[in-house]
Amino acid sequence: MPKIVRKSAPHLRRPNASVTRMMRDVTIALLPLTAFAIYKFGLAALWIILMGIFAMAVTEYLYYQVLDLLEGESFKWRNKSFTLYNFSAITSGLIYSLTLPDNTPLFVVFLGGSLGMFLGKLVFGGMGQNIFNPAAVARVLVVINFGTMVSYDVDSVAGATALQMLSEGAFNPAVLDSFSIVNLFTGIGIPGSIGEVSALLIILGGAYLAFRTSFEVRIPLMFVGTVFLLTSAVAIYQGLGLWYPFYQIFSGGLMFGAVFMATDPITSPITKPARVYFGFALGFLTVIIRLFGAYPEGVVFAILIMNMFVPSFDYYKWTHSKFNKKRNIIFASVIVLSMIIVLVGVSYVG
């Protein structure tokens, strides 16, 4: 006669669904990019990647060890609040290190990763509680604090990365002489961060995640789509060809940020419509920062800024889990308005 245990319904759970599976899938989706980075940048990339993962994982591990010791637990290698098994820290570390340039000093990689993990995730209470994407926080810390030590190793002919060129010589088709669209798409012969240069492999990783339903595909689609739409409007206004929007979406960290950073479920809104609006807002902010900001790259900043607004997307007074006609009309007018804002801005700058 077995013991009878009382529980509340439902008594079944979905098989094969777990946080570990979701996070591990992101790591798997990043593997082709990692391989390409090591192939292209050699041992330097390997060391950066290992250091990035190490920095994040060790920070999280030590943090929870200290926390457990403070609560009077006895020391164990696999302690009570052990979290590394869920791949979350490893995934963040991998994403972070793939956004770095290949000549980043290793101590910078370590400091950025460790601080990013601590300030971006652990101080808020660990997984599920963080407001900012830890990888994005770490990346921004590196840009702001060690900006002079971290520069892109560009070849002497071009003298800049694709996006820097675009930022300096705004709206000049001459940029195509240095980097063709095909090269930008495949990442061959393009200087830049070790993991961000190949749009093709990023799309491959995204397709894998979409197939495994481990991320919300609407966010990257809206993000990239919005950038494409707004820069197309600029291209038409300035009389540029179709190369300009493609150049925008394939250069810099846009593809990588859209697929791997913006889609972190913890730092994105919870409903389908809000996720679509979130993706749009990310695209809009990226275009604004790229065209009018001081930095050539806007993706990471856009992600961090929008992370702050996630709670307001989910505020109970206006959150809805379904689209409806009225909200669609408002959203469409916001898109039109954003195009007007960008074009007015361009007419002043350009």
Added chain:
Amino acid sequence: MIKKSRKVRDYKALTKALPTLRYLDPEYVYIHLNNARAKTYDLYVKEGDYVKLGEKIGVRHGGFFEQPIHATVSGVVGPITKKFHRTGRKVDVVEIRNDFKDTYHPSITDRPDHVIEQLSQEDMVDIIKDKSLVGLGGSGFPSYIKLGTKDPIHTVVINAVECEPYLSSDYRLILEHPNRVVKGLKYIMQALGAEKGIIAIKSEKDPLYEVLTQVLKVRFPDLHIEVAKLGNHYPQGWEIEVFKYALGIEIPHGVLPTKFGVIGFNVSTCVGIFDAIKHNLPVIKRHFTLTGDAINFPQNIRVRVGTSVRDLIKLSDGYKEGVEEVNIVMGGPMMGVSATSDDIIVSKTTTSVIVLKNTEYVEEPCVRCGSCVYSCPVSIEPVQIMNAVKRGDKDAMKGLQANKCIECGLCAYVCTSKIHVTDYVRKAKKLIG
């Protein structure tokens, strides 16, 4: 996994294909005297009295209705004790010792068809009230109130979807007694003056479709009854969802379906109505599923109302060897109530008992994947309600419409972090009343 996911693994293969076992002669039956809807009762018989099958032995008093209590065997009345009810509470039961003679009470006589044809809505409501028929799918709502509706009804829908995993008693019922289902529907349509009847089944249940269409074609060619194949998702069997898929009518929260001219009955209730009207019989037997992964011989059983589940578990060769902890669930595994003992009595509304191996799920922190929001059949946001409960924010619970929740359990089922979201939403419903 971030996706809308309304497929629930159904485990019906355990019992679906097996013929229904008959276990109709327990030595004792126990008749519930009160239940969740009726708190007080009067008993007309005392210990030692002899009662006949179908005899009225008492009456339950509900808030707005009275329910006669019928003996389900003939025999001698025993003492009043307390046993578990489907709702998980202990209630009073009266024991009747079976004399194995099945002596029918004189009131149990068949009605000839020409008499039935003359019955009006009021007559049928009276019969059903007298036979104390309730929603046999598990709701326990008195059927005469539903049947006595004054709204004009054009379509009667028989809900045979049975979307809960593990259950297959309705499936077997239709497969083995399609005539009674169709005749019950015919009587309901006659009572309500409805032009059209629909029997709603899951699209994957092809044998039922073949059986029902064949019976309708051969035996009832002049009835306007259709068999509708609905989706295979959960909770397709929820009444509002049945109307939506079978008729394309979306009924808003808090509005009775009869306002739209449609009414739904569970298939067991429909058979109950047939028995009451044709044979003048109260519910004395029902199809019952005893299944689960911790029991040796999962099986559908036709049982006498009042049979002890403990006997039925013995009949199914008992619990599996080596299982240390089990959950005993009355009703489906998604919405059913779990008991603290196997000393349960099969009441009219007990569709099944499921014996599951107890699994302790490890809850991870919520990663806000949104699966519960995507999957929710009433389009609320379970995870946000959970967070509101955690911080005690009643305004947010109201604003997020926690009261719309039907407690289908899908949010906890799909949760990536294995969090018991449904429990939090239930708490929110209680808090905002």
